[in-house]
Amino acid sequence: MPTPSPTQMGSASVILSVQNVTKTFGTLAAVANMSFDVERGEIFGIAGPNGAGKSTLLNVCTGMLPLDSGEIFFNGDRVDGYSPHRLCHSGLARTFQIPQIFTSMSIHDNVDTGAMFGIGSQSPDGRAKKELVEDILDMTGLAPKRDVQAGKVDLLTRKMTMLAAALATRPKLVFMDEPLAGLTSDEIDQMVELILRLKQRLNITIMLIEHKVRALSELSDRIMIAHQGQRICLDVPEKVLRDELVVEVYLGSEFFA
Numbered sequence: 001m002p003t004p005s006p007t008q009m010g011s012a013s014v015i016l017s018v019q020n021v022t023k024t025f026g027t028l029a030a031v032a033n034m035s036f037d038v039e040r041g042e043i044f045g046i047a048g049p050n051g052a053g054k055s056t057l058l059n060v061c062t063g064m065l066p067l068d069s070g071e072i073f074f075n076g077d078r079v080d081g082y083s084p085h086r087l088c089h090s091g092l093a094r095t096f097q098i099p100q101i102f103t104s105m106s107i108h109d110n111v112d113t114g115a116m117f118g119i120g121s122q123s124p125d126g127r128a129k130k131e132l133v134e135d136i137l138d139m140t141g142l143a144p145k146r147d148v149q150a151g152k153v154d155l156l157t158r159k160m161t162m163l164a165a166a167l168a169t170r171p172k173l174v175f176m177d178e179p180l181a182g183l184t185s186d187e188i189d190q191m192v193e194l195i196l197r198l199k200q201r202l203n204i205t206i207m208l209i210e211h212k213v214r215a216l217s218e219l220s221d222r223i224m225i226a227h228q229g230q231r232i233c234l235d236v237p238e239k240v241l242r243d244e245l246v247v248e249v250y251l252g253s254e255f256f257a
Contacts, residue, residue, distance in 0.1 A: 103151025
């Protein structure tokens, strides 16, 4: 019998439970016996040095890679082994560091395609889907660019389009892989403000990987630091950023200079 997750044992506040997960590539353990819980409605940040296993962990959690051992529970159900498609229908969406969008389609049609994987047509004339797409275009500020070809916009708009398409699947949890990578300081501020606004308005849980630690601390309710495939710290941002081991292996003393 598999070990029940905290969610199964009655902790309704836990939406994602990762238990003793390991993923190896040959002799390299990219993720080594990793365990943590994500609380419903929080923004859960993940950071760490290059090669810490962050992206591998995200790929395992989202069905892009099979795990070697351990268990993953989402919303009370064991989901390790689910395909990305099945996870999407279960309420889990993700974005990528390099925007994955349909560049030949309009921004509107990218979001509409996302909605097709979510609610589809719940009324004979597809009214529910149309309303969802319009709401997301408005919430993300993309409505004025709705008819622009997605391959002809700047990086920030492409990232926002990818996020909007993910939100159109009506997820309960969104994984975001370095949403701030490549953005200018002004664009980072815009994206941080958008993520916080969407989380509040949609009441969703967000789990994100990010190297820009100051922005991550502004966004996150809790931060987990990974190093060599293992969790070395998990706490509220102010405690994580002052943890001696985190400073030693990741931040460096100059971070506080």
